[in-house]
Amino acid sequence: MARDVHDFVGRELTLLTVRSEVLSMRARETAYGPDFEELADTARRAHLVLNEIIVQRGERSATPGVDGLRALAEESGRAGSPVRLTMDPDVRELSPLRQAAVYRVVQECLTNAAKHAHGEPIDVSIAVDGTQLRITVGNALPARVPGRAPVSAGSGTASMAERVQSLGGTLEATRTEDAYLVVATLPRG
Structure with a gap:
Protein backbone atom coordinates (compact mmCIF):
# COMPACT_ATOMS: atom_id res chain seq x y z
CA MET A 1 0.00 0.00 0.00
CA ALA A 2 2.85 2.41 0.83
CA ARG A 3 4.37 1.76 -2.60
CA ASP A 4 1.03 2.49 -4.30
CA VAL A 5 0.66 5.74 -2.34
CA HIS A 6 4.19 6.72 -3.33
CA ASP A 7 3.60 5.90 -6.99
CA PHE A 8 0.23 7.62 -7.35
CA VAL A 9 0.79 10.65 -5.11
CA GLY A 10 4.38 10.98 -6.29
CA ARG A 11 3.20 11.14 -9.89
CA GLU A 12 0.71 13.88 -9.09
CA LEU A 13 3.30 15.87 -7.16
CA THR A 14 5.74 15.53 -10.05
CA LEU A 15 3.11 16.83 -12.49
CA LEU A 16 2.29 19.68 -10.12
CA THR A 17 5.98 20.57 -9.84
CA VAL A 18 6.59 20.50 -13.57
CA ARG A 19 3.46 22.47 -14.38
CA SER A 20 4.23 25.14 -11.78
CA GLU A 21 7.83 25.39 -13.04
CA VAL A 22 6.52 25.96 -16.58
CA LEU A 23 4.13 28.63 -15.31
CA SER A 24 6.96 30.20 -13.34
CA MET A 25 9.11 30.45 -16.48
CA ARG A 26 6.24 31.93 -18.49
CA ALA A 27 5.46 34.46 -15.76
CA ARG A 28 9.08 35.27 -14.92
CA GLU A 29 8.80 38.93 -15.90
CA THR A 30 5.40 39.42 -14.24
CA ALA A 31 4.32 39.89 -10.66
CA TYR A 32 3.15 36.25 -10.60
CA GLY A 33 6.58 34.73 -11.28
CA PRO A 34 7.64 34.44 -7.63
CA ASP A 35 4.27 32.92 -6.70
CA PHE A 36 4.62 30.15 -9.28
CA GLU A 37 8.23 29.50 -8.22
CA GLU A 38 7.10 29.22 -4.60
CA LEU A 39 4.40 26.78 -5.71
CA ALA A 40 7.04 24.70 -7.51
CA ASP A 41 9.26 24.75 -4.40
CA THR A 42 6.35 23.59 -2.24
CA ALA A 43 5.58 20.72 -4.61
CA ARG A 44 9.25 19.68 -4.66
CA ARG A 45 9.39 19.70 -0.85
CA ALA A 46 6.18 17.65 -0.65
CA HIS A 47 7.67 15.09 -3.02
CA LEU A 48 10.84 14.88 -0.90
CA VAL A 49 8.79 14.41 2.27
CA LEU A 50 6.75 11.69 0.57
CA ASN A 51 9.98 9.91 -0.34
CA GLU A 52 11.34 10.29 3.19
CA ILE A 53 8.20 8.93 4.79
CA ILE A 54 7.46 6.03 2.46
CA VAL A 55 10.66 5.07 0.67
CA GLN A 56 13.27 5.85 3.32
CA ARG A 57 11.07 5.40 6.37
CA GLY A 58 13.84 3.79 8.43
CA GLU A 59 16.31 6.57 7.65
CA ARG A 60 13.94 9.52 8.06
CA SER A 61 15.20 12.53 9.99
CA ALA A 62 13.51 13.49 13.23
CA THR A 63 10.56 15.84 13.35
CA PRO A 64 11.69 19.41 14.01
CA GLY A 65 11.03 20.70 17.50
Whole structure:
Protein backbone atom coordinates (compact mmCIF):
# COMPACT_ATOMS: atom_id res chain seq x y z
CA MET A 1 0.00 0.00 0.00
CA ALA A 2 2.85 2.41 0.83
CA ARG A 3 4.37 1.76 -2.60
CA ASP A 4 1.03 2.49 -4.30
CA VAL A 5 0.66 5.74 -2.34
CA HIS A 6 4.19 6.72 -3.33
CA ASP A 7 3.60 5.90 -6.99
CA PHE A 8 0.23 7.62 -7.35
CA VAL A 9 0.79 10.65 -5.11
CA GLY A 10 4.38 10.98 -6.29
CA ARG A 11 3.20 11.14 -9.89
CA GLU A 12 0.71 13.88 -9.09
CA LEU A 13 3.30 15.87 -7.16
CA THR A 14 5.74 15.53 -10.05
CA LEU A 15 3.11 16.83 -12.49
CA LEU A 16 2.29 19.68 -10.12
CA THR A 17 5.98 20.57 -9.84
CA VAL A 18 6.59 20.50 -13.57
CA ARG A 19 3.46 22.47 -14.38
CA SER A 20 4.23 25.14 -11.78
CA GLU A 21 7.83 25.39 -13.04
CA VAL A 22 6.52 25.96 -16.58
CA LEU A 23 4.13 28.63 -15.31
CA SER A 24 6.96 30.20 -13.34
CA MET A 25 9.11 30.45 -16.48
CA ARG A 26 6.24 31.93 -18.49
CA ALA A 27 5.46 34.46 -15.76
CA ARG A 28 9.08 35.27 -14.92
CA GLU A 29 8.80 38.93 -15.90
CA THR A 30 5.40 39.42 -14.24
CA ALA A 31 4.32 39.89 -10.66
CA TYR A 32 3.15 36.25 -10.60
CA GLY A 33 6.58 34.73 -11.28
CA PRO A 34 7.64 34.44 -7.63
CA ASP A 35 4.27 32.92 -6.70
CA PHE A 36 4.62 30.15 -9.28
CA GLU A 37 8.23 29.50 -8.22
CA GLU A 38 7.10 29.22 -4.60
CA LEU A 39 4.40 26.78 -5.71
CA ALA A 40 7.04 24.70 -7.51
CA ASP A 41 9.26 24.75 -4.40
CA THR A 42 6.35 23.59 -2.24
CA ALA A 43 5.58 20.72 -4.61
CA ARG A 44 9.25 19.68 -4.66
CA ARG A 45 9.39 19.70 -0.85
CA ALA A 46 6.18 17.65 -0.65
CA HIS A 47 7.67 15.09 -3.02
CA LEU A 48 10.84 14.88 -0.90
CA VAL A 49 8.79 14.41 2.27
CA LEU A 50 6.75 11.69 0.57
CA ASN A 51 9.98 9.91 -0.34
CA GLU A 52 11.34 10.29 3.19
CA ILE A 53 8.20 8.93 4.79
CA ILE A 54 7.46 6.03 2.46
CA VAL A 55 10.66 5.07 0.67
CA GLN A 56 13.27 5.85 3.32
CA ARG A 57 11.07 5.40 6.37
CA GLY A 58 13.84 3.79 8.43
CA GLU A 59 16.31 6.57 7.65
CA ARG A 60 13.94 9.52 8.06
CA SER A 61 15.20 12.53 9.99
CA ALA A 62 13.51 13.49 13.23
CA THR A 63 10.56 15.84 13.35
CA PRO A 64 11.69 19.41 14.01
CA GLY A 65 11.03 20.70 17.50
CA VAL A 66 9.73 24.07 18.57
CA ASP A 67 12.68 25.77 16.89
CA GLY A 68 11.04 24.88 13.57
CA LEU A 69 7.85 26.79 14.36
CA ARG A 70 9.13 30.18 13.17
CA ALA A 71 9.87 28.72 9.73
CA LEU A 72 6.38 27.17 9.61
CA ALA A 73 4.85 30.53 10.53
CA GLU A 74 6.91 32.36 7.90
CA GLU A 75 5.94 29.83 5.23
CA SER A 76 2.28 30.25 6.13
CA GLY A 77 2.66 34.03 5.92
CA ARG A 78 4.27 33.82 2.48
CA ALA A 79 1.35 31.66 1.38
CA GLY A 80 -1.07 34.40 2.43
CA SER A 81 -2.08 33.49 5.99
CA PRO A 82 -0.08 35.51 8.54
CA VAL A 83 0.71 33.79 11.83
CA ARG A 84 0.99 35.45 15.23
CA LEU A 85 3.18 33.04 17.19
CA THR A 86 3.46 33.35 20.97
CA MET A 87 5.63 30.85 22.79
CA ASP A 88 6.72 30.63 26.44
CA PRO A 89 10.52 30.38 26.73
CA ASP A 90 10.04 27.26 28.90
CA VAL A 91 8.75 25.39 25.85
CA ARG A 92 12.33 24.94 24.64
CA GLU A 93 13.00 22.80 27.72
CA LEU A 94 10.38 20.20 26.74
CA SER A 95 11.51 16.74 25.72
CA PRO A 96 12.11 16.11 21.99
CA LEU A 97 8.98 13.92 21.96
CA ARG A 98 6.78 16.73 23.28
CA GLN A 99 8.45 19.28 21.02
CA ALA A 100 7.69 17.03 18.04
CA ALA A 101 4.04 16.84 19.15
CA VAL A 102 3.87 20.65 19.39
CA TYR A 103 5.40 21.00 15.92
CA ARG A 104 3.02 18.45 14.32
CA VAL A 105 -0.09 19.92 15.93
CA VAL A 106 0.82 23.45 14.81
CA GLN A 107 1.80 22.19 11.34
CA GLU A 108 -1.56 20.45 10.88
CA CYS A 109 -3.49 23.48 12.15
CA LEU A 110 -1.67 25.78 9.71
CA THR A 111 -2.40 23.32 6.89
CA ASN A 112 -6.09 23.27 7.84
CA ALA A 113 -6.18 27.06 7.97
CA ALA A 114 -4.60 27.25 4.51
CA LYS A 115 -7.31 24.94 3.17
CA HIS A 116 -10.35 26.35 4.93
CA ALA A 117 -9.46 29.94 5.83
CA HIS A 118 -6.85 31.10 3.36
CA GLY A 119 -5.83 34.68 4.00
CA GLU A 120 -7.12 34.81 7.55
CA PRO A 121 -4.62 35.55 10.35
CA ILE A 122 -3.80 32.56 12.55
CA ASP A 123 -3.07 32.88 16.27
CA VAL A 124 -0.71 30.24 17.70
CA SER A 125 0.06 30.12 21.40
CA ILE A 126 2.24 27.56 23.17
CA ALA A 127 2.32 27.90 26.93
CA VAL A 128 3.67 25.95 29.86
CA ASP A 129 1.63 26.32 33.03
CA GLY A 130 3.02 24.32 35.91
CA THR A 131 2.78 20.69 34.86
CA GLN A 132 0.69 21.33 31.75
CA LEU A 133 1.60 22.22 28.17
CA ARG A 134 -1.12 24.00 26.22
CA ILE A 135 -1.17 24.51 22.45
CA THR A 136 -3.86 26.88 21.16
CA VAL A 137 -4.39 27.62 17.47
CA GLY A 138 -7.29 29.69 16.20
CA ASN A 139 -8.38 31.50 13.08
CA ALA A 140 -11.44 33.20 11.70
CA LEU A 141 -13.38 31.46 8.96
CA PRO A 142 -14.30 33.48 5.88
CA ALA A 143 -17.84 33.53 4.56
CA ARG A 144 -18.42 30.46 2.43
CA VAL A 145 -17.98 31.13 -1.24
CA PRO A 146 -19.51 28.78 -3.78
CA GLY A 147 -16.93 26.84 -5.73
CA ARG A 148 -14.58 23.98 -5.20
CA ALA A 149 -14.35 22.55 -1.72
CA PRO A 150 -10.83 22.20 -0.33
CA VAL A 151 -9.19 18.80 -0.60
CA SER A 152 -9.70 17.30 2.83
CA ALA A 153 -10.29 13.84 4.19
CA GLY A 154 -10.64 15.02 7.78
CA SER A 155 -7.87 12.69 8.92
CA GLY A 156 -5.51 15.47 10.06
CA THR A 157 -7.51 16.35 13.16
CA ALA A 158 -7.82 12.67 14.08
CA SER A 159 -4.07 12.27 13.65
CA MET A 160 -3.40 15.30 15.88
CA ALA A 161 -5.72 13.94 18.56
CA GLU A 162 -4.07 10.53 18.41
CA ARG A 163 -0.59 12.03 18.81
CA VAL A 164 -1.65 14.18 21.78
CA GLN A 165 -3.56 11.32 23.44
CA SER A 166 -0.54 9.04 23.08
CA LEU A 167 1.28 11.50 25.37
CA GLY A 168 -1.54 11.52 27.93
CA GLY A 169 -3.22 14.69 26.70
CA THR A 170 -6.45 15.86 25.13
CA LEU A 171 -7.26 17.73 21.94
CA GLU A 172 -10.39 19.70 21.27
CA ALA A 173 -11.22 21.12 17.83
CA THR A 174 -14.16 23.50 17.79
CA ARG A 175 -15.72 25.03 14.71
CA THR A 176 -18.29 27.78 14.93
CA GLU A 177 -19.90 29.63 12.09
CA ASP A 178 -17.08 32.15 11.93
CA ALA A 179 -14.04 30.63 13.72
CA TYR A 180 -12.00 27.48 14.21
CA LEU A 181 -10.10 26.73 17.42
CA VAL A 182 -7.84 23.84 18.38
CA VAL A 183 -6.74 23.42 21.99
CA ALA A 184 -4.34 20.63 22.93
CA THR A 185 -3.35 20.09 26.53
CA LEU A 186 -0.82 17.52 27.65
CA PRO A 187 1.41 16.83 30.60
CA ARG A 188 4.63 18.80 30.47
CA GLY A 189 6.54 15.58 31.04
